[in-house]
Amino acid sequence: MSARSPIAAHSDARRARTLITPEGLALPIAIAPLASRAGALIIDVMIIFFGLIVFQLAIYWIADGVLGGTQFDPNRMSEAAIEFLGILVALFVFCTWYGYFLVQELGPRGATLGKRAVGIRIAARGGARLTPEAVIARNLLRDIEIFYPLITLLVLVIVGDRGEPVGMLGWVVTGWFGLFLLFPFFNRDRLRAGDIVAGTWVVERPRAKLGSVLSAQGAAAAEGASDVTGVRYDFGEAELSIYGEKELQTLERMLRESPDEALAAAHAAICRKIGWNPGAGDERAFLEAFYAQLRAKLEADMRFGKRKADKFS
Amino acid sequence: MKAPVISSWFGRGQVEAPPDIESAALRSDRFRLERESDWKRLEAILERMEKGGLRRIADDDLIALPTLYRTAASSLSVARETSLDAATLAYLEALVQRAWFQVYGPRQGFVRWLRGFLLGGWSRAVRALWLDICIALFVMVAGTIVGWLLVAQDEAWFYRLFPGSMGDPRQPGATREQLLESLGHDEGAAGLAGFAAQLFSNNSGVCILAFALGFAFGIPSLMLLVHNMALLGVLLWLFNGQGLVVELAAWLSVHGTTELFGILLSGAAGLHIGRAMAFPDKLPVLEAAAAAGRRSAAVMVGVVIMMVVAALLEAFPRQLVEDTGSRFLIGGTMLVFWLAYFILYRPAPRAGDAALPEAA
Numbered sequence: 001m002s003a004r005s006p007i008a009a010h011s012d013a014r015r016a017r018t019l020i021t022p023e024g025l026a027l028p029i030a031i032a033p034l035a036s037r038a039g040a041l042i043i044d045v046m047i048i049f050f051g052l053i054v055f056q057l058a059i060y061w062i063a064d065g066v067l068g069g070t071q072f073d074p075n076r077m078s079e080a081a082i083e084f085l086g087i088l089v090a091l092f093v094f095c096t097w098y099g100y101f102l103v104q105e106l107g108p109r110g111a112t113l114g115k116r117a118v119g120i121r122i123a124a125r126g127g128a129r130l131t132p133e134a135v136i137a138r139n140l141l142r143d144i145e146i147f148y149p150l151i152t153l154l155v156l157v158i159v160g161d162r163g164e165p166v167g168m169l170g171w172v173v174t175g176w177f178g179l180f181l182l183f184p185f186f187n188r189d190r191l192r193a194g195d196i197v198a199g200t201w202v203v204e205r206p207r208a209k210l211g212s213v214l215s216a217q218g219a220a221a222a223e224g225a226s227d228v229t230g231v232r233y234d235f236g237e238a239e240l241s242i243y244g245e246k247e248l249q250t251l252e253r254m255l256r257e258s259p260d261e262a263l264a265a266a267h268a269a270i271c272r273k274i275g276w277n278p279g280a281g282d283e284r285a286f287l288e289a290f291y292a293q294l295r296a297k298l299e300a301d302m303r304f305g306k307r308k309a310d311k312f313s
Numbered sequence: 314m315k316a317p318v319i320s321s322w323f324g325r326g327q328v329e330a331p332p333d334i335e336s337a338a339l340r341s342d343r344f345r346l347e348r349e350s351d352w353k354r355l356e357a358i359l360e361r362m363e364k365g366g367l368r369r370i371a372d373d374d375l376i377a378l379p380t381l382y383r384t385a386a387s388s389l390s391v392a393r394e395t396s397l398d399a400a401t402l403a404y405l406e407a408l409v410q411r412a413w414f415q416v417y418g419p420r421q422g423f424v425r426w427l428r429g430f431l432l433g434g435w436s437r438a439v440r441a442l443w444l445d446i447c448i449a450l451f452v453m454v455a456g457t458i459v460g461w462l463l464v465a466q467d468e469a470w471f472y473r474l475f476p477g478s479m480g481d482p483r484q485p486g487a488t489r490e491q492l493l494e495s496l497g498h499d500e501g502a503a504g505l506a507g508f509a510a511q512l513f514s515n516n517s518g519v520c521i522l523a524f525a526l527g528f529a530f531g532i533p534s535l536m537l538l539v540h541n542m543a544l545l546g547v548l549l550w551l552f553n554g555q556g557l558v559v560e561l562a563a564w565l566s567v568h569g570t571t572e573l574f575g576i577l578l579s580g581a582a583g584l585h586i587g588r589a590m591a592f593p594d595k596l597p598v599l600e601a602a603a604a605a606g607r608r609s610a611a612v613m614v615g616v617v618i619m620m621v622v623a624a625l626l627e628a629f630p631r632q633l634v635e636d637t638g639s640r641f642l643i644g645g646t647m648l649v650f651w652l653a654y655f656i657l658y659r660p661a662p663r664a665g666d667a668a669l670p671e672a673a
Contacts, residue, residue: 019410022417025386027410094517106423108363108415123414125603130419132426134603137610144525193528197586198610199603206407210353211400213346215339249399256400292338295397299341302395 017189017203019127030204031190032120037202041146043114048100055092059085101139106132111205121205125189134198141194149177211256215292231282233289239274240297246310248298251291260284341396348388352408355381359411382412430614433660438611440655445581445588449538453577456539460546474547489555513624516572520579520616524586524609531587538580563637566644568627574651575619582609582616619651 015031066081104112110130111121122138124130152173160166184190189201254266263283270290271278298308337343358374358381389405396402439446463470468485475484519541526533545565552561589605590598630643 019413021386021409021413023383023386025390025409027406027413029410090513094513103423106419106426108418110414110418121414125599127417129417131607132419132423133607133610135419136614137606140521140610140613141525141528143521144528148522196599196602197528197606199600199607206410208400208404208407210349210404211398213337213342214398215342216337216346245397248397252399295341296339298397299339299395302397 015190021127029123029206032202032204034184034190036118036120036204037184037190040112040114040118040120043117044100044112047113048096052093052096055096056089059089098139101142102135105135105139109205115202116205119205119207120202122200123203125195125199125201128199130200134200136198138194138198138200141192141197145180145183145193146177149173149180153177214252214255214288215295217288233286233293235274235290235293237297239276240294242273242311243294244308244310244313245298248291248294251287251294255284255287255291263287341392341398344391344395345398345401348384351381351384352388352405355385355412356408359408359415362415363411378412379416382409382416385409385412427614430611433658433662434611435615436655436658437662438608439578439615441608442578442581442585442612445585446577449535449577449581449584452535452538452580453542453573456542457546457549459539460543461550462546463543464547464550471547471551474544485551485554487551487555489557492552492555492557493560513620516575516624517617517620520575520620521613523576523579524583524613524616527583527586527609528590529587530591531584534580534583534587538576541576560637563640563644566648567630567634567640568623568644570644570648571619571626571651572623574648575616575623578612578619579616582612585609622647 015033017029017031019027019029021027063082063085066085101112105122109116109121110123115121122130122135124134153170156166156170156173160170180193184192189195191201195201251266254263260283264280267283267286268278270276270287301308337346354374354377358370358378361370361374385405386409389402389409392398392402392405460474464474471485519537523534523537526537549558549561552558586602586605586609589601593601596604626643626647630640634640634643
């Protein structure tokens, strides 16, 4: 697929996969790079962490108010109120920890806030339907992959600081942590343990804006002529049979994105190749006309099953 | 990695009117201009779906969605054969993929899934794991016996298994009265709700660990089960020494029937994944693991619910009801309820439910 449509978004061939829809249509899809996934996780953990701190502060503030209402006499404090706040904290932490990922990844975007920010989402491997069970499984596994070993290590460090013997346990936990952390590096689809158990993978979120119609503007249009000189560029059969689809799409990208000054080099190169004498000042009109006529020719050939991948074929 | 498009976060940009179809010089561009409005409409619907679910979408749009999706898909396959406009192809590929995520995405949100889960999905998932549950049950019973035998042979094992129990009255050499007192109830209900919330966080953490460890071929899950049940065996041995085993069983049964059942299920869920990875049968390992993972994940959600129930039982009735017979009654009722729910409750799966593949 990527050979036929060399699109910038899927240029990294190692991450490109093909997804077959139930209609039998092959869609290119890109596995999310590990850097984005790490970034997304950091953002998510930050959000949860700061959310919990804010909640904790709010609870303290309320508890303070409860205490203040009793003139700071602990005996007169309503135990039920303090206990209620304690329960609230315990349940809130639990629900945030598991609910944050679960509810968001089950939503229509299939991504948490962190994943959305870096432009990735989860999907079922191989084009199956994403199910709630899969989302639950991949999020439960995250605990043993990252957070349990991290917390255990922290505890061990504190215990070790106090001079108590830790023994081999520290190395075992570090090994465990390293094993799961490096897991995605050692498989083709960048799966972590949770992805394997859930049958999911993390992919780049498709995002593309519809570009303008090139053949309806400027010198590329049906009766288009140069704004500067009023001349209509016409290319002959021989001049149009030098380049192939790859060069056409490079030219397309330049016409869409590059400023006028950057077109001069392409203009000069094409003129040299087709044996024209390059002028100056009317590069865009020339390239637009060349693009439109080259594409018309290549597309006409295409309808007869004749394709020319690039200038070498 | 694509750079995030900041402008896409703040409303949509200006929509330009498409150029006149006649003005396009190329046939492929005229093809595009003729269909562009359909694509744009699909894109607008998708945007609204991604933002806020189905409620904000007009019925007309919802009905049109599958048709628009197929139109875009067929546009894409035609464009691939006739057009060399890379931007249009990239746009169509992204559009079809986005639509595919919505049309073939999760069919239900979390709340609807939970309802289907409680009304049949849960017990179906549990029944699918029957073999693993049997193995885990065997391991748990064996663990209890091992714990008992270890301490019966050498009391030093007690301190190895309960390292921090120095201040606890429950240790070898305790008198009958001390042990009996530890089974009594606390003063009134104060503090029990907080106690319940603590228990719940703690116990469900252990269960999730038992499940997640199943990833290593299920062996750590089983070891966790053995360890936990050995502690129970030790406790039984201790109380048996003073002839209090019935009282202990009653005390434990109030919440234990629910909690131990939950631990059993989470161990079985972990084992199920491990077993699928060690013996994938005819499927590739990855697919076998994924199918087993999804089945066990459903069980795990149920385990969390059971832990809520167990924590409530542990905090309130166990501490407030002192009579051995009543304690057995509560515990027994819960056990019968869970067994009936898992084994006898078999509603037909509804069309909307996520179909769970049956265990091989």
